[in-house]
Amino acid sequence: MDLLEVKDLKTYFYTYEGTVKALEGVSFSVGNRKTMGLVGETGCGKSVTALSITRLIPDPPGKIIAGSVLFKKKDLLKVSDEEIRAIRGKDISMIFQEPKSALNPVYTIGDQIAENVLLHDEDLKNLSKKEKKREAWAKSIEALRVVGIAEPERIARSYPHELSGGMCQRSMIALAMVCNPSLLIADEPTTALDVTIQAQILELMKDLIKKFDSSVLLITHNLGVVAETCDDVAVMYAGKIIEKGNVREVFKEPLHPYTKGLMEAIPSVEKRKEALKSIPGSVPNLINPPSGCRFHPRCPYVKEICKEKEPELFDGRVACWLYGGAR
Amino acid sequence: MKLRDYIARRLLLLIPTIIGVTLVTFLLTNLMPGNPVRLLLGERAASPETIAALEAQYGLDRPLYIRYFVYLRNLFMGDLGMAIHTPFPVSTEIMARLPATIELGVTALVLATIVGIAVGIISAVRSNRLSDHVSRVFALTGVSMPVFWLGLMLLLLFYYRLGWLPGMGRLSVSIGLEHITGLHTIDAILTGNLTAFVDAVKHLILPAFCLSWLEMAMIMRITRSSMLEVIRQDYIRTARSKGLRERVVIYRHALRNAMIPTITIVGLSVGALLGGAVLTETVFAWPGIGSFMVESISFKDIPVVLGITVVLAFANIFSNLIVDILYGVLDPRVRYG
Numbered sequence: 001m002d003l004l005e006v007k008d009l010k011t012y013f014y015t016y017e018g019t020v021k022a023l024e025g026v027s028f029s030v031g032n033r034k035t036m037g038l039v040g041e042t043g044c045g046k047s048v049t050a051l052s053i054t055r056l057i058p059d060p061p062g063k064i065i066a067g068s069v070l071f072k073k074k075d076l077l078k079v080s081d082e083e084i085r086a087i088r089g090k091d092i093s094m095i096f097q098e099p100k101s102a103l104n105p106v107y108t109i110g111d112q113i114a115e116n117v118l119l120h121d122e123d124l125k126n127l128s129k130k131e132k133k134r135e136a137w138a139k140s141i142e143a144l145r146v147v148g149i150a151e152p153e154r155i156a157r158s159y160p161h162e163l164s165g166g167m168c169q170r171s172m173i174a175l176a177m178v179c180n181p182s183l184l185i186a187d188e189p190t191t192a193l194d195v196t197i198q199a200q201i202l203e204l205m206k207d208l209i210k211k212f213d214s215s216v217l218l219i220t221h222n223l224g225v226v227a228e229t230c231d232d233v234a235v236m237y238a239g240k241i242i243e244k245g246n247v248r249e250v251f252k253e254p255l256h257p258y259t260k261g262l263m264e265a266i267p268s269v270e271k272r273k274e275a276l277k278s279i280p281g282s283v284p285n286l287i288n289p290p291s292g293c294r295f296h297p298r299c300p301y302v303k304e305i306c307k308e309k310e311p312e313l314f315d316g317r318v319a320c321w322l323y324g325g326a327r
Numbered sequence: 328m329k330l331r332d333y334i335a336r337r338l339l340l341l342i343p344t345i346i347g348v349t350l351v352t353f354l355l356t357n358l359m360p361g362n363p364v365r366l367l368l369g370e371r372a373a374s375p376e377t378i379a380a381l382e383a384q385y386g387l388d389r390p391l392y393i394r395y396f397v398y399l400r401n402l403f404m405g406d407l408g409m410a411i412h413t414p415f416p417v418s419t420e421i422m423a424r425l426p427a428t429i430e431l432g433v434t435a436l437v438l439a440t441i442v443g444i445a446v447g448i449i450s451a452v453r454s455n456r457l458s459d460h461v462s463r464v465f466a467l468t469g470v471s472m473p474v475f476w477l478g479l480m481l482l483l484l485f486y487y488r489l490g491w492l493p494g495m496g497r498l499s500v501s502i503g504l505e506h507i508t509g510l511h512t513i514d515a516i517l518t519g520n521l522t523a524f525v526d527a528v529k530h531l532i533l534p535a536f537c538l539s540w541l542e543m544a545m546i547m548r549i550t551r552s553s554m555l556e557v558i559r560q561d562y563i564r565t566a567r568s569k570g571l572r573e574r575v576v577i578y579r580h581a582l583r584n585a586m587i588p589t590i591t592i593v594g595l596s597v598g599a600l601l602g603g604a605v606l607t608e609t610v611f612a613w614p615g616i617g618s619f620m621v622e623s624i625s626f627k628d629i630p631v632v633l634g635i636t637v638v639l640a641f642a643n644i645f646s647n648l649i650v651d652i653l654y655g656v657l658d659p660r661v662r663y664g
């Protein structure tokens with residue numbers, strides 16, 4: 001059984017304009033020690049998926065209305081608040097897009113990492129309060145060293161505003177890895193960084209994943225990142241998974257017209273001469289999504305059935321009428 | 328060491344501030360109609376010689392600018408001059424009444440800060456529920472009601488109609504209390520005089536509440552809105568993703584950030600409370616420097632009015648300085664310079 005199995009997850013936001021159906025039955029799984037990439041255009045529900053897994057959707061306006069999130073055979077949507085808190089930051093930790101704003105401006109980096117250690121680390125249980133603090137601080141320094149920070153003591157005593165974005169993201173990774181989580185959810189961890197720093201951070205994440213035997217859910221809209229780091233990939237469109245599979249398979253032969261479009265939109269040396277293609281149209285409104293297949297208004301291969309009936313995920317690989325049902 | 332330099336620089340700024348404040352007050356009080364000496368002598372038909380002699384005694388016969396410079400010189404030597412409508416030095420008169428104002432002002436400030444922040448947090452955390460609506464209506468009433476009118480209404484209800492609380496003064500006449508600090512509640516505790524303590528507190532309730540309502544409302548509103556703003560920040564999501572309890576997320580991660588704008592309002596409150604004290608003390612016959620100021624204005628007692636103004640200016644500047652220092656304590660991004 002896989003480490004994380006998300007089944008039929010539905011998360012809605014109840015806003016003044018109407019109900020935003022951000023997730024409309026999302027299913028995927030992340031295997032042991034596997035890295036799963038979740039890709040899709042902005043607003044398709046990637047972050048909502050990540051936050052739903054650990055029940056961090058702000059309520060109001062959000063609500064997880066259906067589905068299950070099996071993590072180590074436990075349904076995280078059913079466990080008590082206490083249990084989910086024990087899992088957050090320890091078994092499942094998260095990294096976010098904006099490293100600078102993800103760290104609290106009024107506490108030092110070291111204090112913010114040590115807070116996590118103090119909260120979850122079993123080794124500290126029998127120590128006195130003072131020893132606990134000292135030990136937690138030592139572990140924080142070590143965590144900063146592990147993420148390749150040259151002067152961990154100095155950085156630990158710094159405040160977020162004193163550090164660069166890349167440094168903050170390294171610190172966030174240290175914070176996420178300090179309790180040795182079995183699952184790391186990284187929500188666009190490199191999007192806000194410079195290209196050179198992006199590569200460094202990705203390299204670091206790959207190393208750490210190997211070192212700590214963690215599984216990863218890597219959220220990105222960059223297919224290049226997926227090709228480089230992931231074992232599996234799931235493509236999201238308007239609150240649904242429309243294609244998933246092994247990275248090699250999907251990249252070799254993308255099936256869904258949307259995935260094909262995404263692939264063609266990746267810039268590369270060979271394609272430099274041709275104009276870069278982009279998918280016409282824009283992401284649908286999730287309050288009143290299109291009928292049938294949500295991609296049909298933008299799809300070049302649209303058929304009558306696409307407008308009427310939603311395709312299921314045929315063979316667990318692609319949700320498109322081109323490949324299943326009435327061919 | 329930077330902080331020390333900063334404080335020194337801020338204290339130096341006191342000098343131009345005091346000059347500015349006294350100049351404006353000096354000019355304004357002299358623009359007021361009426362002659363203090365005539366007011367002092369009252370209806371008695373005084374001879375022009377008596378009036379001239381008294382005017383010379385208080386230096387009122389000299390030109391305005393000379394009087395101002397003499398006043399400033401004396402002020403910087405720590406001399407506030409003699410009061411006109413009482414036989415004592417201005418400093419003696421102020422010192423006699425300052426404890427009453429401090430007791431009222433500090434009580435009101437503490438009340439406004441604690442209640443304002445607490446209700447603000449609850450209001451933000453439970454936003455748009457009943458408790459939020461109730462406290463917002465309360466706050467709106469607070470900021471839109473004139474202090475003196477609120478005072479009168481409180482008197483009408485709790486003193487006149489219900490008779491639950493005393494309506495004027497600081498202590499019932501029948502109660503004796505040893506004078507140590509001049510703050511009746513503190514003195515009562517120091518001397519172990521429970522009856523006096525209860526009596527002093529009862530006297531404090533209405534004026535302190537009246538004085539603090541506006542500030543309480545302002546502090547509540549700013550705490551609520553900055554708390555709502557902070558709760559949406561990414562680092563709060565990070566704190567939750569660590570598995571912290573919601574209470575810890577709010578008190579450790581959100582509150583300290585939300586306090587930064589609140590502190591500004593608390594600092595400004597000190598000035599506003601001192602201004603409000605003039606009205607509140609008058610309504611509740613509270614024998615502090617606020618009601619004394621009103622009395623002195625009606626006697627056109629310029630030295631007293633100036634003296635009280637200087638004291639209020641000092642209080643204002645010091646509270647602003649404390650706020651600036653607190654900023655640095657709360658927010659590591661603040662650099663003094």
Ligand SMILES: Nc1ncnc2c1ncn2[C@@H]1O[C@H](COP(=O)(O)OP(=O)(O)OP(=O)(O)O)[C@@H](O)[C@H]1O
Nearest residue numbers: 013020022041042043044045046047048049061286
């Ligand atoms: N707090 C919220 N209130 C209302 N709607 C929300 C809220 N959070 C997310 N949504 C909606 O849910 C949908 C999915 O948002 P989500 O943040 O998951 O997108 P995303 O795929 O992560 O995009 P991006 O690449 O920009 O991060 C969007 O349509 C968004 O408007």
Ligand SMILES: [Mg+2]
Nearest residue numbers: 046047048187
């Ligand atoms: Mg996102």
